[in-house]
Amino acid sequence: MSLKVYNTLTRKKEEFVPRDKGKVSMYVCGPTVYNYIHIGNARCYVAFDVIYRYLKYRGYDVVYVRNLTDVDDKIINRANKEGLSTKEIAEKYIEAFHEDTKNIGNESPQIEPRATEHINDMIKTIKCLIENGFAYEIDGDVFFEVQKFDNYGKLSGRTLEEMRAGERVDVDERKRYPMDFALWKSSKPGEPSWDSPWGKGRPGWHIECSVMSSKYLGMGFDIHGGGHDLIFPHHENEIAQAEASAGKAPFVKYWLHNGFVNISDEKMAKSLGNVILVREILKEYEPNVLRMFFLSTHYRSPISYSKGNLDSVAVALERIENTIQRIDYLLYKSEEIAGTSASEIEEFREIIEGVEEKFIDAMDDDFNTASALGVIFDFVKETNLFLEESQKNLSKKNRDLLRPARDKLVKLTGVLGIKLREKEIAGELPDELLDLAKNIVGQEFGEKDAALSALTGAREKAREERDWVKADLIRNKLASIGFALKDTPQGCQITFERK
RNA sequence: GGCGGCGUAGCCAAGUGGUAAGGCAGAGGUCUGCAAAACCUCCAUUCAGCGGUUCAAAUCCGCUCGCCGCCUCCA
Numbered sequence: 001m002s003l004k005v006y007n008t009l010t011r012k013k014e015e016f017v018p019r020d021k022g023k024v025s026m027y028v029c030g031p032t033v034y035n036y037i038h039i040g041n042a043r044c045y046v047a048f049d050v051i052y053r054y055l056k057y058r059g060y061d062v063v064y065v066r067n068l069t070d071v072d073d074k075i076i077n078r079a080n081k082e083g084l085s086t087k088e089i090a091e092k093y094i095e096a097f098h099e100d101t102k103n104i105g106n107e108s109p110q111i112e113p114r115a116t117e118h119i120n121d122m123i124k125t126i127k128c129l130i131e132n133g134f135a136y137e138i139d140g141d142v143f144f145e146v147q148k149f150d151n152y153g154k155l156s157g158r159t160l161e162e163m164r165a166g167e168r169v170d171v172d173e174r175k176r177y178p179m180d181f182a183l184w185k186s187s188k189p190g191e192p193s194w195d196s197p198w199g200k201g202r203p204g205w206h207i208e209c210s211v212m213s214s215k216y217l218g219m220g221f222d223i224h225g226g227g228h229d230l231i232f233p234h235h236e237n238e239i240a241q242a243e244a245s246a247g248k249a250p251f252v253k254y255w256l257h258n259g260f261v262n263i264s265d266e267k268m269a270k271s272l273g274n275v276i277l278v279r280e281i282l283k284e285y286e287p288n289v290l291r292m293f294f295l296s297t298h299y300r301s302p303i304s305y306s307k308g309n310l311d312s313v314a315v316a317l318e319r320i321e322n323t324i325q326r327i328d329y330l331l332y333k334s335e336e337i338a339g340t341s342a343s344e345i346e347e348f349r350e351i352i353e354g355v356e357e358k359f360i361d362a363m364d365d366d367f368n369t370a371s372a373l374g375v376i377f378d379f380v381k382e383t384n385l386f387l388e389e390s391q392k393n394l395s396k397k398n399r400d401l402l403r404p405a406r407d408k409l410v411k412l413t414g415v416l417g418i419k420l421r422e423k424e425i426a427g428e429l430p431d432e433l434l435d436l437a438k439n440i441v442g443q444e445f446g447e448k449d450a451a452l453s454a455l456t457g458a459r460e461k462a463r464e465e466r467d468w469v470k471a472d473l474i475r476n477k478l479a480s481i482g483f484a485l486k487d488t489p490q491g492c493q494i495t496f497e498r499k
Numbered sequence: 500g501g502c503g504g505c506g507u508a509g510c511c512a513a514g515u516g517g518u519a520a521g522g523c524a525g526a527g528g529u530c531u532g533c534a535a536a537a538c539c540u541c542c543a544u545u546c547a548g549c550g551g552u553u554c555a556a557a558u559c560c561g562c563u564c565g566c567c568g569c570c571u572c573c574a
Contacts, residue, residue: 011503029574037574044574074572156569162501163570205572227574231503234573258574259504265566269573296512296522302505302567309511312523319522322537362513371513374521381521384538388529391538468532475534486536493536 003058003364005223006300008231008255009155013366018222019253024060026052027213027252029226029234030112032069033093034078037100038275039290039305040227040261040268046291047258047299047367048225049106050416054363057415064109065216067209068094070116071192071202086192090116100278104287105417111216115208119194122203122211125245126183126196134244138174140186140199146179149240155255156232181237183207206237210251214242224252228259228300259302268305276305288418289314295369295416316377320409321420323380326387327406329493331399339395340386348386352405355379359412369416376412383409429496432481440474456485456492463487 003016018024028048031037037045048066055062070090079086102108115122126142129135134148146152146160153159163179171178182204187193193200213221219242226235235255242251260267263274281290293313297303355375362371383405390398413420429448437451438444441458445451455474462470475485486493 031574032572041574047574072572156502158502158570164501225574228504229569229573232569233571260568260574262567267568267573271571271573293511298513300504301512304511306511308523312511315524316522319537326537368513371520374513377521381539388538463532466532472533484535487531487534 006366024062025217025221026223028066030066032072033090034074036277042278043294044227044258046294065111066109068114070114113212122207128245142184143180155236210238210242219246223254225256228257258299262304327402338393340389340393345397351382430481
């Protein structure tokens with residue numbers, strides 16, 4: 001059993017063998033910070049967050065690098081529009097980016113290099129490319145000469161002739177070949193610029209990623225990821241720059257690309273103006289819902305955004321949380337009685353022991369989170385069946401299995417970055433409990449726990465006496481301060497959510 | 500025009516040679532003073548269509564239809 005990943009470079013699933021045994025180096029193309037991120041961006045960051053988490057779970061020591069593009073035409077435009085400096089724009093949207101990615105439950109990469117802090121490294125690489133005959137300067141601009149690089153097109157699977165066939169843009173007449181791309185751009189007055197051997201200017205977009213990734217991870221690092229649209233020209237150009245300047249290959253072992261988020265069967269893109277911002281979605285849905293929505297489809301396939309799809313995911317997520325909650329409640333509340341038959345105990349024990357292997361099988365197959373979620377839901381179903389049985393016959397043996405079943409669920413969802421809500425009573429209870437208990441039970445309580453017990457006790461008593469008015473009053477009052485009471489065969493189940 | 504991908508139930512979706520995972524919705528049931536849940540069971544003889552290869556095809560091959568992406572900044 002081994003991890004297989006789909007490599008865009010070879011168009012095949014390959015066994016994952018890292019450069020250094022036990023260690024993984026990965027680089028993901030981060031945002032150009034000129035706006036808030038949308039859920040298309042978020043899908044990419046969630047996909048690679050899960051890959052990062054899973055690699056760690058599989059025992060690898062992972063170094064995760066994700067860049068911040070903080071110099072670019074779009075940032076300059078935005079700065080003019082908002083009346084801020086480019087630096088201020090970058091800072092503003094870097095902060096927003098960090099907020100958003102944290103809010104959707106992503107871990108931070110270990111290293112987040114910024115383009116503007118690596119200008120000298122880029123200049124050095126560009127100089128090297130000129131010396132090696134892969135680049136040329138014209139009037140303060142430097143271009144990469146694609147015809148000099150034999151393998152140009154190997155990632156996107158097309159030849160130079162094929163690329164030219166569909167030319168849709170006006171080509172800079174000064175370039176030796178239409179596909180040549182900018183390594184260094186001379187700056188206009190008022191634009192951010194740095195001194196260079198070619199005069200004042202700034203780096204082209206592609207050079208930062210090859211320079212910063214190989215600086216922190218070295219040549220031949222393991223995983224380079226990003227959105228599907230970056231295959232050409234961005235990643236194609238990165239390969240050309242890196243391999244031409246280093247004089248060796250490969251630049252990257254495995255190229256991974258995620259599919260797009262579509263809206264009404266059309267891709268979501270800033271250029272199309274149909275974007276939905278992460279911060280907008282999070283006003284309506286909890287982060288887990290967005291995350292599970294992404295994970296319900298394989299990361300390479302396109303995914304269709306709609307509220308209906310998010311809603312059905314939200315219900316599915318509750319299914320897992322309910323199971324956790326039922327286990328907690330049963331373990332917390334119920335006395336042990338009789339016992340479930342030995343065969344059922346044994347059967348469930350085997351299910352618990354086998355679930356993680358199934359989960360790994362799914363995830364090892366190119367991070368198939370959709371399949372992995374299927375494994376988790378199967379397990380939820382089996383656990384629910386065992387819970388039904390345990391509610392009738394809770395023995396020590398049942399208890400001893402419910403705890404690991406719960407742990408397994410939390411662990412496996414955790415690998416996917418889903419943090420299950422703890423809805424059991426926990427933390428600080430509201431002060432209103434004391435007043436409420438005083439009014440209804442007619443007694444002063446020093447402890448809020450005691451006040452809550454008294455209230456629920458009073459309600460139980462009222463129910464026994466068939467005093468429905470009083471019982472409902474207590475339930476409604478408690479509901480108004482955040483407690484949800486559900487009557488179950490085992491008694492009244494209480495959950496509390498702070499308002 | 501070139502290159503690549505996709506089409507599985509009402510919806511979302513996994514499955515790339517061995518006889519259709521999972522979720523949502525729907526139907527039935529259990530529980531229940533009420534309420535709100537929750538849980539269980541059922542739900543595709545069939546994988547866009549047509550042909551072919553094979554003992555065996557959603558999976559491989561060919562053709563047809565439909566949709567999408569990349570070739571320009573984009574995750």
